[in-house]
Amino acid sequence: MNEKIEQLAFEKDFSDLTAEERNQVLAAMPAEAFEQLRSVLQAARQMDSGVLPPPRLKAQLLERMSGQTNPGLLWNALTARIPMWSIAATMLLGIAAGWLLKPKSVQEKIVTTIELRTDTVWQEKTVWRERVVWRERIVHPEKAADEPIAFLPEKVDSQELEIEFTQSEFSSPRVGTSLGDAPELMRFFTQGDK
Amino acid sequence: MNIFRQTFKDYSDEALMRAIAQRNEQAFAVLYDRYSPRMYRFFFRMLWRDAAKAEDFTQEIFLKIIEKPHQFDPERNFRTWIYTLATNLCKNEYRRPPPPDMTWDDPDLWEDTLPEKLDKELFEHHLRHCIAQLSEAHHQCFVLRYQEEMSVAEIAEIVGCPEGTVKSRLHHALRQVAGQMEGWKSEKF
Numbered sequence: 353m354n355e356k357i358e359q360l361a362f363e364k365d366f367s368d369l370t371a372e373e374r375n376q377v378l379a380a381m382p383a384e385a386f387e388q389l390r391s392v393l394q395a396a397r398q399m400d401s402g403v404l405p406p407p408r409l410k411a412q413l414l415e416r417m418s419g420q421t422n423p424g425l426l427w428n429a430l431t432a433r434i435p436m437w438s439i440a441a442t443m444l445l446g447i448a449a450g451w452l453l454k455p456k457s458v459q460e461k462i463v464t465t466i467e468l469r470t471d472t473v474w475q476e477k478t479v480w481r482e483r484v485v486w487r488e489r490i491v492h493p494e495k496a497a498d499e500p501i502a503f504l505p506e507k508v509d510s511q512e513l514e515i516e517f518t519q520s521e522f523s524s525p526r527v528g529t530s531l532g533d534a535p536e537l538m539r540f541f542t543q544g545d546k
Numbered sequence: 547m548n549i550f551r552q553t554f555k556d557y558s559d560e561a562l563m564r565a566i567a568q569r570n571e572q573a574f575a576v577l578y579d580r581y582s583p584r585m586y587r588f589f590f591r592m593l594w595r596d597a598a599k600a601e602d603f604t605q606e607i608f609l610k611i612i613e614k615p616h617q618f619d620p621e622r623n624f625r626t627w628i629y630t631l632a633t634n635l636c637k638n639e640y641r642r643p644p645p646p647d648m649t650w651d652d653p654d655l656w657e658d659t660l661p662e663k664l665d666k667e668l669f670e671h672h673l674r675h676c677i678a679q680l681s682e683a684h685h686q687c688f689v690l691r692y693q694e695e696m697s698v699a700e701i702a703e704i705v706g707c708p709e710g711t712v713k714s715r716l717h718h719a720l721r722q723v724a725g726q727m728e729g730w731k732s733e734k735f
Binding site: 412 | 669670716
């Protein structure tokens with residue numbers, strides 16, 4: 353029995369063999385022996401072919417995997433499968449939202465202009481005119497005052513300036529000095545020199 | 547409309563493992579549905595039809611996928627990788643004495659059984675007995691080739707030996723089993 357015959361017995365019935373294959377088989381063994389061999393191999397293949405593992409085994413294994421591979425929401429979120437179209441749609445939406453919601457920027461444009469300005473210069477000119485004030489005051493003291501009485505101190509003590517004038521002083525003939533006669537007294541009366 | 551979204555059921559085994567490495571439970575559920583029947587049947591056949599042991603070993607292999615998904619090289623074929631894990635798990639069990647065979651005195655075998663069905667049951671029972679008597683290496687190759695329907699190249703990668711060695715083991719195993727089954731009436735089941 354060679355490997356070729358064993359292969360044919362595993363794959364085909366005697367009636368399904370080609371003429372050449374049939375000749376090869378018959379050269380090695382009778383047809384009945386080939387059929388016996390094929391029965392053995394078919395029975396071996398079908399033997400226990402319907403046995404299946406119990407359903408609880410899958411549940412136990414999935415539970416084991418779930419307990420071992422549940423690192424948390426963050427990991428699940430990071431490793432979640434996202435369809436390509438969702439990624440593309442989200443990106444387009446983000447770009448559109450960013451373009452629409454972008455704040456309007458104010459562009460400052462520096463413009464150099466030449467502005468003509470007119471300045472008005474006021475020139476103040478003071479024209480002083482000579483001012484002369486003639487005043488004539490007649491002083492009628494009986495005797496010349498020791499001090500000019502044109503200026504009085506700011507605070508006047510009435511008692512200090514109490515001057516008693518007797519009737520005789522006032523009744524005496526007028527004796528005085530005219531400013532025209534004494535121009536040096538002019539400074540007491542004019543402001544023209546300021 | 548699923549133009550942009552692909553379900554995990556459309557993923558390859560290697561892509562599912564990448565998703566499982568990122569702690570995706572849906573990907574694990576799809577991979578479990580895809581491979582748990584095969585793994586359970588493999589352990590059931592390799593471990594003398596012990597349902598409890600088959601369930602334990604199936605759970606153990608998927609727990610390895612859950613806890614250490616990074617041990618899988620994405621460049622490698624997932625199917626051969628998981629079967630390599632499974633055969634390595636079975637090696638430790640083969641060091642222990644196998645359970646006693648089911649005898650002809652088993653009442654479940656005779657009770658309320660039609661003759662045609664009895665023939666089939668007897669045939670399968672004897673076939674099981676013959677396969678179980680194979681050595682560990684021959685038993686592995688026989689189960690992987692004729693019951694799990696894997697190619698010689700895949701078996702070579704799983705057991706870690708050249709393809710020529712795998713072919714030799716398969717030839718020896720089939721000759722032993724066929725020789726012991728000689729005389730049993732061949733029926734098309």
